[in-house]
Amino acid sequence: MAEILQQSQIDELLNRMRSGDVQNAEKSQEEKVKPYDFTSPKKFTKDQLKSLSNLYENYARILSSYFTRILRSVCEVTIAQIEEQRYSEFNNALPDNTLVGMIAFNPESANYDESTLMMELSTSLGFLLIDRLMGGSQSVYSPDRNYTDIEMSLIQVVLENVTRYMQEAWSNFFALKTSLRSIETNGRLLQAYSQQDIVVISTFEIVNENYKGTINICMPAENLEQIINSFSVKYAHSAANKVQDPEKEKVKKEMVLGYLKQSDLEVEAVLECSKMALNDVALLQKNDVIVLNKKIDMDIVVNIEKIPWYTARLGKVDEKKAIKLVDILVK
Known part of the structure; x- marks a missing residue:
């Protein structure tokens, strides 16, 4: 038996047709349909x-x-x-x-x-x-x-x-x-x-x-x-x-x-960080001594790509300055 629409449903349908909502709904349904070529069926799932x-x-x-x-x-x-x-x-x-x-x-x-x-x-x-x-x-x-x-x-x-x-x-x-x-x-x-x-x-x-x-x-x-x-x-x-x-x-x-x-990493040994006035920095000359807040036998920090990674001890190998890794900071 066919469904009989009430007057309110008929009015709502007419209003939607005037505003174009019915056409937009039909277009949206058409967009969901994808063409399929039966002469060339899909080979893969x-x-x-x-x-x-x-x-x-x-x-x-x-x-x-x-x-x-x-x-x-x-x-x-x-x-x-x-x-x-x-x-x-x-x-x-x-x-x-x-x-x-x-x-x-x-x-x-x-x-x-x-x-x-x-x-x-x-x-x-x-x-x-x-x-x-x-x-x-x-x-x-x-x-x-x-x-x-x-x-x-x-x-x-x-x-x-x-x-x-x-x-x-x-x-x-x-x-x-x-x-x-x-x-x-x-x-x-x-x-x-x-x-x-x-x-x-x-x-x-x-x-x-x-x-x-x-x-x-x-x-x-x-x-x-x-x-x-x-x-x-x-x-x-x-x-x-x-x-x-x-x-x-x-x-x-x-x-x-x-x-x-094969990767290149920047490794730097940081002796100490200290602050100086700009005037003092401008007057620095060769053989001037900068006093650091750390003793010579204390550990220093070794940075890997600007990240503190190891502690190390200052030393010398074959008349060259060197450092010996003591402990790892990143665990």
Whole structure:
């Protein structure tokens, strides 16, 4: 039996139609509907793409450290989205002037086929990296021209390091080797895959104090489909079981320690802090003696990057001034 509206309900409906609320409600419902191409069904579930996203989260952290070192300022790399689409859609969206690194993706297992990945970077990011590597300022520099041979050599070094870091990220769950095959500067001329092939696009967002852009990694779905199931199982097992292989854990710690050993830290031994009048400082001359409020045999403080870290004792080694660490202040 049809529902009969009361007069008050009819009046309210007429008022909403005059104000446009009904049309806005219909539009909001239409926006929730997403088109689905039945001629090209999705190959991956949300859980499978989530597994791939978890892998690339570790890769994004590595890239954050690498780009921070190159740009000489804090740079954050995060995953913006991971989606599958036809290669023709991805290729048509590429600008004419862009940087594309062709990366060989070679699994060590004979059960999986070799493949080629595409890493697309904007031209502005390429010139920004070159500018910082050559000692430039913090301003974004993006001239309207092609890269020179010297600039391409610098870009090749950057992409080779990025490719090596990709191998490290994948190797935690899947044994493979990656290498940079070539660098292309015109995205429209690329014919790496068939136009109708399904590819998975992983988009990374790069945020710097003076720059914001993206990096896209394009991988054919056919090759990814071969390994995604085994990869998902390995990831789920590693996430559920916190006890990892001691040998792998040892290698991982040695790798992290190796990166830390290359870091530069400022170490300073502070004899004593004292206050003097500006007039006295202006009259200081060679061989003048400044009296400190500490005896020669008392401990001093050693700062690491301006943070008090150790206590130490003054001394001499081979006719050179030295300090001997006594105790640690940060525990």
